[in-house]
Each structure stands twice: as structure tokens, then as C-alpha cells.
Amino acid sequence: MNTLIKLEIQRTLRNKKFMFFSVLYPAGLYLLIAGGASSTELVKGTDLTLPLLMMVSMASFGAITAVLVGNSERIAKEREKGWVRQLRLTALPGRGYVTAKVASAAVVSLPSILVVFLIAALVKDVRFDAAWQWFALTGAIWAGSIVFAALGVAVGYLATGDAVRPITFIIYFGLSILGGLWMPITTFPKWLQDVAEWMPTHAYAALGQSIELGNGPEVKDVAVLVAYLVIFGGAAAWLYRKDTRKA
Amino acid sequence: MMEYMTTTAHMSTGDRHRTGSPVVSFTNVSKSFGDVRAVSELDLQLRAGETVALLGPNGAGKSSTLDLLLGLRNPDAGRVEVFGTTPQQAIARGKVGAMLQSGGLMEDVKVRELVKLACDLHPRAYPVDQVLEHADLRDIADRMVNKLSGGQEQRVRFALATAGANELVVLDEPTTGMDVSARQAFWGVMRAQARAGRAILFATHYLEEADAIADRVIVLHRGRVIADGSAAEIKAKAGARRIVFDLDGYIGEGALRELPFLSSLEISGRTVRIQSHDADATVHALYGLGLYPRNLEVAGLGLEQAFIAITDAATAEEAAK
Numbered sequence A: 001m002n003t004l005i006k007l008e009i010q011r012t013l014r015n016k017k018f019m020f021f022s023v024l025y026p027a028g029l030y031l032l033i034a035g036g037a038s039s040t041e042l043v044k045g046t047d048l049t050l051p052l053l054m055m056v057s058m059a060s061f062g063a064i065t066a067v068l069v070g071n072s073e074r075i076a077k078e079r080e081k082g083w084v085r086q087l088r089l090t091a092l093p094g095r096g097y098v099t100a101k102v103a104s105a106a107v108v109s110l111p112s113i114l115v116v117f118l119i120a121a122l123v124k125d126v127r128f129d130a131a132w133q134w135f136a137l138t139g140a141i142w143a144g145s146i147v148f149a150a151l152g153v154a155v156g157y158l159a160t161g162d163a164v165r166p167i168t169f170i171i172y173f174g175l176s177i178l179g180g181l182w183m184p185i186t187t188f189p190k191w192l193q194d195v196a197e198w199m200p201t202h203a204y205a206a207l208g209q210s211i212e213l214g215n216g217p218e219v220k221d222v223a224v225l226v227a228y229l230v231i232f233g234g235a236a237a238w239l240y241r242k243d244t245r246k247a
Numbered sequence B: 001m002m003e004y005m006t007t008t009a010h011m012s013t014g015d016r017h018r019t020g021s022p023v024v025s026f027t028n029v030s031k032s033f034g035d036v037r038a039v040s041e042l043d044l045q046l047r048a049g050e051t052v053a054l055l056g057p058n059g060a061g062k063s064s065t066l067d068l069l070l071g072l073r074n075p076d077a078g079r080v081e082v083f084g085t086t087p088q089q090a091i092a093r094g095k096v097g098a099m100l101q102s103g104g105l106m107e108d109v110k111v112r113e114l115v116k117l118a119c120d121l122h123p124r125a126y127p128v129d130q131v132l133e134h135a136d137l138r139d140i141a142d143r144m145v146n147k148l149s150g151g152q153e154q155r156v157r158f159a160l161a162t163a164g165a166n167e168l169v170v171l172d173e174p175t176t177g178m179d180v181s182a183r184q185a186f187w188g189v190m191r192a193q194a195r196a197g198r199a200i201l202f203a204t205h206y207l208e209e210a211d212a213i214a215d216r217v218i219v220l221h222r223g224r225v226i227a228d229g230s231a232a233e234i235k236a237k238a239g240a241r242r243i244v245f246d247l248d249g250y251i252g253e254g255a256l257r258e259l260p261f262l263s264s265l266e267i268s269g270r271t272v273r274i275q276s277h278d279a280d281a282t283v284h285a286l287y288g289l290g291l292y293p294r295n296l297e298v299a300g301l302g303l304e305q306a307f308i309a310i311t312d313a314a315t316a317e318e319a320a321k
């Protein structure tokens, strides 16, 4: 099982094209959006600057995209080529497969987060009051991305062939909008706000925000993320073992 | 070269042959894909130590049967058991090694890395270097898997299937794309596995392989078993033997046609070729005609001709219905 994890990480690192785009495009987007913004002016209603706010949301957004889209598409492709059929003829348990896939996704998401932070600090002079916030943010966004990596594995098993990309994006946009990543959930009707609060994306964003403000992560957000990790990971492992359709 | 595979051969094949609980058991198994009945009410038992060839024309249901056996698909009806449990459980215990007809390989990894993975995942694995050696992969162990030729890929699949001590080895058209020496090495390893008491089930279109390797041949046709026995029994079931001889002087075709048990007659120049259901009686009658056949040869049909005869008969029977 450890060999599989190591091998999955190794071959992800070898896939230069995939690494290049996954790691650099969140940083590119960040420069595009926050590039012209003032580094001192505060965003209305907060005591944070736009470059700082955007740094956290771009790092989160980049991490989710890389692991969710990356995993689901790569897995669907592997299933189609028949590698997963061969792998299922070994004694590897489902959780081993999911762990390996999540680990290889984490290898992609960490540098993408770090590059966004680096660019923000160098180009837009983003600073925090305390140094621990940098580490806490990196850790929180990275750890949170694991939840979406597990979701990516599950989606890679639910969909086949050409359907993977549209299904991934529907889930991805759905979760982003519902979780309030694109507009504050205070603009939602009450019932939708109640739903949004329990979205993994909402808990994920909230984790980063509370660290930005100098507070520690909320227990509820962590609990929600852990619950989703168990659900997505369990579903992925189950789908891996039960997949007898396209196999 | 293959010591390690025979070390477990202390139990002689004879002891294990056709004894004990079945290694594989299909009970009334059916599987359809839409309108296509790939496997139809199949009953099949495999016992320890048997080497079984699965024959059948394209689309006969060989791969589907093996997929069911390996738990890669679920049957619509009936029950598949491997070592008395579900296929999945048997595989999780490392009892089954398999080579698929269309098994993709992991990309962006080296041959050695992939073989090492298979070894690490197997509960009773052989050393990586030995597995590489047996599959004749030592020279290309550091190549990337996605840069290999078709036959080399096939050897990698073979290595994955034999990474550990399995009790059953399942192979779907294993030697397709292999060159002559790779093929010989492959069957050499398989023979050693069979001697060590492993059950081997392989699907193939190379009938000479079935004839030379298998001690039991199963012929599938449209998802059903139409013949099951030793290669000799299959040939006998096809019924006919071949008689070839030369005649000098006038050949009376009419008289030859009257020979008993004749199923076909072909004359080219001086040479007469006959297929007969009872070669002894036919040859006896031949001398009875006062003829003097020279260079007389009587031979059984090859497995290939027997196979064609059996499947043609099954097709005709189905058409008649």
C-alpha cells in the first residue's frame, strides 16, 4: 500500500505538463484579479485588504480545482484504459487506492498554495500580524483540499468517459456557489443559507477566513470537513471495489 | 531458472488432480450485455492442478466468463465461487493471479516500479528480480511502461499476474503479440506453475497451445459449453480421421465414393484425401476394392480441424432451430 502511495506521488511529479498548469494557474489568476488592487485600502466591511482576501480565496480555489478536477479526470481515464481492472485483481483494499489518489493530489495542491502565497507576499506585499497565520493558513488550506481530492476519486468512479468533465464541473460550480465562495451567503434566502452553512466549500472557506482574522479555526468547520472526508472517502473506496460496469 | 516456482511442488500433481473442493465453480451463470447473451446458463468446475484451455470463436464469451470468474463483473443469474468464496475474497487473499486481454497499465512509471508494486501488494510475493527475470523483463526494467511495444507490454502483464504464489492463474489470450521466444519462455513458466500444483485457466486462439499445454479443453460457443474434455477427446468428438494415399493408374472416383464411413473425398492428381468416421473400416474396404494405395497415412484430425468441425456443427444446429 505504501508502495502504491509512493508510486502515485512519483508519477504525478513526473507528469510535468499536469504539474506545471496545476501549480501555476491559481497564481496566474491571482495576479490577474488582485494585480491592480491597492495593497493598503481595506475591503468594505472588513479590516482586510483585497490582495490578502484574494490570496486566500485563490489558494483555496486553486487547490480545489487541482485535486477535484485532476483526480476525477485522471481516474476516469485510468478506468477506461483498464488499469483499474488490473489493479482490482490485486489484494489492495479500497481504502489503499483512495489514500494513494488523495496523497498524489495533495502533492499537487501544496505547491500551488505556496506559489500563490509567495506571489502575494512578493508582488502585493501581503503581510500578517503574526507569522503563525502563514503556517496555519497553508496547513488549513492544504488539509482541507484532501476532502475534495476524495470527492474527486468518487466522481471519477461515478462518471465515465466524456461525462466526467461536465459532471465534475457541475459539482464543482454547485459546491462553490452554494458554499458562498462566489457571493456572500447573506444574499441567499434563509433556507438556502441553512443549506450553505453545511457545504464543505463553506467550511473550507470559513477555515481560511478565521485564520486571516487572527482567530483559530472553528471546531464546527473542522468537524464538517472531517465528516465530508469520511463520506467522500468511504464512497470512493466502495465505488472502487464495486465498480463492475466499465471496471 | 525457475527453481522458486517448483519449490512448492512437494505435493505431487497426481494427488491433487481432480480431488478436493473445486477451485472454481460456476452454477447456472448467465450474463447479458443488452441483447447479447455473452454467457448463457454456464456450469463449470475447475479443480486444483488442472490446466484448462478455454477455446471459442470471437465473441464466444471467453473474456466475459473470465471477468465473471475474477469478479470484475457480476452475473445476472447464477453463482460464481472461487475457492469456496466470492471472487473478490479469493483475490483479496492473494489466491488468484490474472492477466487480462485488455488490461491497461499504469502510466508514467518504470517497468521495475510497476512489478515491485505488484510484488508488494501480494501476500506471498516472489522477489522482484526473479519476477522480472521470468517475464524476460530484466533488460527493459528501467523503461517507462507507456513506451513499450505490444509484446513487451504483454510480458509486463504476465509479470503482474505471477508476482506471487497464486493457487489459480487466469490468462486471457496471454501470448497474443509475443514473439516465439517470449512465448516459449511464457509456457515454460506456466508448465512449472502447473507442476507445482497450481490450477491454470487460459483462453486462447492458438490451438496448438491448447493441444500442447492443457490437460483439459473447454470449447465455448455463444456463451455455452459445447465440448469439454481432453484434447484427444475433443478430437475424437469431432469424429473424423484423415486418410491420405496415392494411387497409380486409373482412379475410379465413383468406387471411392462408395467407401463406408466416408465424410469427405478429395482427389488431386494421384493423391486421394479422405475423411472418415471409421478409418479402420474405410481402409479395409479400400483393399477390398482390389486397390493398392501407396504412401498410406492415417491420422487423427488436428485440434484445429476438430475445433472448426465442432463449432460449425454448433452453428448449424442453432440455425436449424
Ligand SMILES: Nc1ncnc2c1ncn2[C@@H]1O[C@H](COP(=O)(O)OP(=O)(O)OP(=O)(O)O)[C@@H](O)[C@H]1O
Residues within 6 Å of the ligand: B033, B034, B036, B037, B038, B056, B057, B058, B059, B060, B061, B062, B063, B064, B065, B101
Ligand atoms: N462491455 C460490453 N458491452 C456490450 N457487449 C459486450 C461487452 N463485453 C462483451 N460483449 C459482448 O459479449 C459477447 C462475448 O464477448 P467476449 O469478450 O466474452 O468474447 P470472447 O470469447 O472473449 O471473444 P474474443 O475471442 O474476441 O476475445 C460478444 O458478443 C461481445 O460483443
Ligand SMILES: [Mg+2]
Residues within 6 Å of the ligand: B062, B063, B064, B101, B172
Ligand atoms: Mg476475449
